[in-house]
Amino acid sequence: MKVFVGVDGGGTKTEAIAVDGTGKKIGEVNSGPTNPNATPYWKESLRSISQQLALPEKTNVRIFAGISGAGTSETREELIEAFRELFSAEIEVEPDPLNxxxxxxxxxxxxxxxxxxxxxxxxxxxxxxxxxxxxxxxxxxxxxxxxxxxxRGLLASIESEEGLGFPTVITEYIYNKFRGKDCREILQKIYSSTAPKELVSxxxxxxxxxxxxxxxxxxxxxxxxxxxxxxxxxxxxxxxxxxxxxxxxxxxxxxxxxxxxxxxxxxxxxxxxxxxxxxEHTPVEGALIGAVRKENGIIKKNVLAAIGGRIWGPQLED
Amino acid sequence: MKVFVGVDGGGTKTEAIAVDGTGKKIGEVNSGPTNPNATPYWKESLRSISQQLALPEKTNVRIFAGISGAGTSETREELIEAFRELFSAEIEVEPDPLNxxxxxxxxxxxxxxxxxxxxxxxxxxxxxxxxxxxxxxxxxxxxxxxxxxxxRGLLASIESEEGLGFPTVITEYIYNKFRGKDCREILQKIYSSTAPKELVSxxxxxxxxxxxxxxxxxxxxxxxxxxxxxxxxxxxxxxxxxxxxxxxxxxxxxxxxxxxxxxxxxxxxxxxxxxxxxxEHTPVEGALIGAVRKENGIIKKNVLAAIGGRIWGPQLED
CATH class of the missing domain: 3.30.420.40 (ATPase, nucleotide binding domain)
Structure with missing residues (x-):
């Protein structure tokens, strides 16, 4: 019987779900990062997924993997090749927004x-x-x-403090957050952190x-x-x-x-x-839908039922 | 006799010049970074300056130090205290743009x-x-x-490549610089470097x-x-x-x-x-001018002559 696998791969973790053709869930596993730009150990994370899913040999598999960092064709090829070494399957790799x-x-x-x-x-x-x-x-x-x-909020509050912009309550909220009383002081705290960009978002x-x-x-x-x-x-x-x-x-x-x-x-x-x-669905469920969709270009309701959620969309068939 | 010391301190290196009251240069030394935000070893760099200058004990010294990272009064106090442990002097510390x-x-x-x-x-x-x-x-x-x-040049070239902006030769020049044929690929190169911001400037x-x-x-x-x-x-x-x-x-x-x-x-x-x-002058010469200036609020021509350059400015006196 055919097995569908959806993979949602990111820079910190990766999730995978497998269902069979009747929609029965046969595996749901977690692993480390698979974004090749984020870690040199992405192949190990893929191997862990393959080992945890432990699909029987000669299973006919279709995989859709939406993976962050898969933005260039070069990276996608590299990822597909790594999947091929682990699965005997039809494999599609795309950037993770598709999930x-x-x-x-x-x-x-x-x-x-x-x-x-x-x-x-x-x-x-x-x-x-x-x-x-x-x-x-x-x-x-x-x-x-x-x-x-x-x-932009940080910039607006600094500009307002230096007389360049309109007053804003953002300034006060930033003071509270960083326990500071001067934007220059707070900026210094941000720049001297090991990951300044993670303080900004x-x-x-x-x-x-x-x-x-x-x-x-x-x-x-x-x-x-x-x-x-x-x-x-x-x-x-x-x-x-x-x-x-x-x-x-x-x-x-x-x-x-x-x-x-x-x-x-x-x-x-x-x-x-x-x-x-x-x-309606989580990204890894979306990836699974991506895998199922490729089969005849349609999605069967029984398969969708297995992953839950409201059923919506013009291409659904019983 | 009074000695004037100018210090230009940055995140990678520090320079210092010392002249006596007649304008005679008595020392010109280099040292490591003294920006306290850039390195934990800034005190060592200051110590090295003091050792290299080797001013005789009981010399009457006036120091002006323009140091990057000295933007908050807290940091300036810390720097002044460190100078005090090394020099018996009148000390002024300000951000480096003043040099x-x-x-x-x-x-x-x-x-x-x-x-x-x-x-x-x-x-x-x-x-x-x-x-x-x-x-x-x-x-x-x-x-x-x-x-x-x-x-902004990088952004403009990516936007133009993605059909969002006007065409620009910047795109071609960026391709050449990074040996790439696609801005996405070049972006990936920039982000995966250890210091992406140093590739942008x-x-x-x-x-x-x-x-x-x-x-x-x-x-x-x-x-x-x-x-x-x-x-x-x-x-x-x-x-x-x-x-x-x-x-x-x-x-x-x-x-x-x-x-x-x-x-x-x-x-x-x-x-x-x-x-x-x-x-007309280098930043460290500017720092020296900063030190000399504090004496009676005027700058004597003979002192300036020692550091070279065109003499200009309303406050000069013989």
Missing amino acids: ILYGGLYGSAGIVQICGTGSITYGVNEKGDYGRIGGWGYLLGDRGSGYEIGR PLSKIVIRAAEEGDKVALNILYEEALMVCSYIFRLEKELFAFKKQPVILAGGVLSTSNPFQLMVKNELDRKGISTFLP | ILYGGLYGSAGIVQICGTGSITYGVNEKGDYGRIGGWGYLLGDRGSGYEIGR PLSKIVIRAAEEGDKVALNILYEEALMVCSYIFRLEKELFAFKKQPVILAGGVLSTSNPFQLMVKNELDRKGISTFLP
């Missing part, structure tokens, strides 16, 4: 907008063409990301809180970032779908909870007739 | 604009009040810095070269950064000098050479009646 797309849209065409620590706009059309915008990381400032929102929560309280500086930061995110979505819609409206899945820590930033993005998309959804 | 200010203006009031890897606007008025804007480092994006110009040279060839995207980046830098200068002029026009010293790798960015800054300042100069 979320499949977890939200069950294999139908659409766009996913992720705003977590970083951000990326990812889409796939009915022909299976992929496209993406953003995901450039903290150095270049991923628009709408927690990092960028936090960075959580500041997005402060900006969101300030915006919830009506702080104009915070609202302006969120609004500008929301507009940029939406402009990326419109751009991808044009590129992949020739302007035909597509559902957009919202994901990531900053965008998947109800807050002013999410509302701004939703409103702006709504104004253009674009509907938004939160994904 | 350049003194090296350019001989102790008279004014503003220094530094655009190197980072950027900062620093000024001192006739009452001796200091002020500064910027110098927030790469995370917050120092306007007009090599880092920020390079970062040198890209400013590419942006400047593109601007010299008339590239509109590059010209626009430089113009926006130049305007921001000038707005900081105007702001400091208002704060420290109540809008009275002051000479501005231009310094740092990006701003001290003849290029379109320097021209834009000069033109914008010139339009507002502000004259610009390049410093």
Whole structure:
């Protein structure tokens, strides 16, 4: 019997689920990081998944692995080869945003907008063409990301302290967080930490809180970032779908909870007739859907039932 | 006899010069980093300076030390205390931009604009009040810095590659520099390096070269950064000098050479009646001027003659 395996691989951990053709779950395992840019031990993490799943020899397997860092064809080839040494299977490796797309849209065409620590706009059309915008990381400032929102909040509070900008409650909240009374002092704390960028992204929560309280500086930061995110979505819609409206899945820590930033993005998309959804499934379940989808291009309800969640999407069959 | 010591302390090295009251040079030494944020061994570097200078006991010494990282009063106190353990002297410690200010203006009031890897606007008025804007480092994006110009060049080339911006020759120059044919691939190279930020700042040279060839995207980046830098200068002029026009010293790798960015800054300042100069002296010579200046508040020509350079400035006396 055919076995489907979904893999969600990241820079700190990797998850995998396996189901058989009737939808029965036959394994659910965890392992270390599999992003080849994040660790030299990614092959060991893959081996651990193979050992834990312990699929019987000669099993007919289909794997879909959405893995962070699989952005270039070179890296994808390397990952596919490593999978081949461990599984006798049909293998597809793609960047991890596709897991979320499949977890939200069950294999139908659409766009996913992720705003977590970083951000990326990812889409796939009915022909299976992929496209993406953003995901450039903290150095270049991923628009709408927690990092960028936090960075701009910190900058606004320093500028206001130095008489360059409008007063904002962000300043006070940052003082409280870092137990400091001067932004220069706080900046020094951030730069002298071993991972300054990891201190910046959580500041997005402060900006969101300030915006919830009506702080104009915070609202302006969120609004500008929301507009940029939406402009990326419109751009991808044009590129992949020739302007035909597509559902957009919202994901990531900053965008998947109800807050002013999410509302701004939703409103702006709504104004253009674009509907938004939160994904019903976890990323690893999305990867599994990715694997099942490849079989005849359709997803069977009994398979989906095994992984739970509301069933939605035009391509479902009994 | 009184001895004057100037110290220019940075994150990688420190220089010191000592002259006597007649202007005779009695020592010129080098040592390791003295920026307390950059190294735990900064006290060792100071000790090495004291040992190399080997001033006779009971010498009456005045020290001016401009040290990077001395941005908070806490750090300055720590540095002063460390100097006190090594020298029986009158000691002044300030952030290192003051060395350049003194090296350019001989102790008279004014503003220094530094655009190197980072950027900062620093000024001192006739009452001796200091002020500064910027110098927030790469995370917050120092306007007009090599880092920020390079970062924006990289971003522009990626956006243009992904259909979001105007075409620019920057893209081709970045391909050549990193031997890549795709910005995603190049980004991966930058992020996987041990010091990604050190790869970004040198890209400013590419942006400047593109601007010299008339590239509109590059010209626009430089113009926006130049305007921001000038707005900081105007702001400091208002704060420290109540809008009275002051000479501005231009310094740092990006701003001290003849290029379109320097021209834009000069033109914008010139339009507002502000004259610009390049410093005649090195930073460590500027620190020495800082030490000498404190004596009676004036600088004697014979002392300046010892450190060379054109003599300029309203406070000079024979």
